[in-house]
Amino acid sequence: GQQLNQSPQSMFIQEGEDVSMNCTSSSIFNTWLWYKQDPGEGPVLLIALYKAGELTSNGRLTAQFGITRKDSFLNISASIPSDVGIYFCAGRPILIQGAQKLVFGQGTRLTINP
């Protein structure tokens, strides 16, 4: 089945630094989503992307839907302590059946040193 490769698996940065993470797929996706998960909570949607090449921002967060439709990245600028958490990418593969299914990346655990 479809798999997403998300990297890096973990990041240790200083407060104020910029962060970049990405996801790649072996197959074409028609939707890319980025989530943040805090301990004891479910994932919260940050950004949704629907078209190849689309670049979308949400405050200090920026994400792009890759031109090949097989990748996406998420950037966080000027990180702050509340950015700590696990970030997941997810994509909706183009399938004949099961078109609603989401496939998730393995997650990027972000740690920030004050």
Add this chain to the structure above:
Amino acid sequence: SAVISQKPSRDICQRGTSLTIQCQVDSQVTMMFWYRQQPGQSLTLIATANQGSEATYESGFVIDKFPISRPNLTFSTLTVSNMSPEDSSIYLCSVGRGYTFGSGTRLTVV
């Protein structure tokens, strides 16, 4: 966006028993999704629950182990049956094509 109330938030269960997890949504939704998140892992779709029809299970998940009910457009339950320690995970429901998640049920089987 929809608001999901998921219960229980956590439980510790004996092996061999069953646990039913409830998911209540504040608005009517066509599709509800159930996910499993094993410790330190990503989310894996268990099944899609449509009101008025049988749930659709993903490869590796079967109805006997994870029976699902969907009695109306705002409610669903997932039962984890005949539990073993390998079932220890966070179970999450989701609506809105996956855009909104409940806060999850952290299950520990001893």
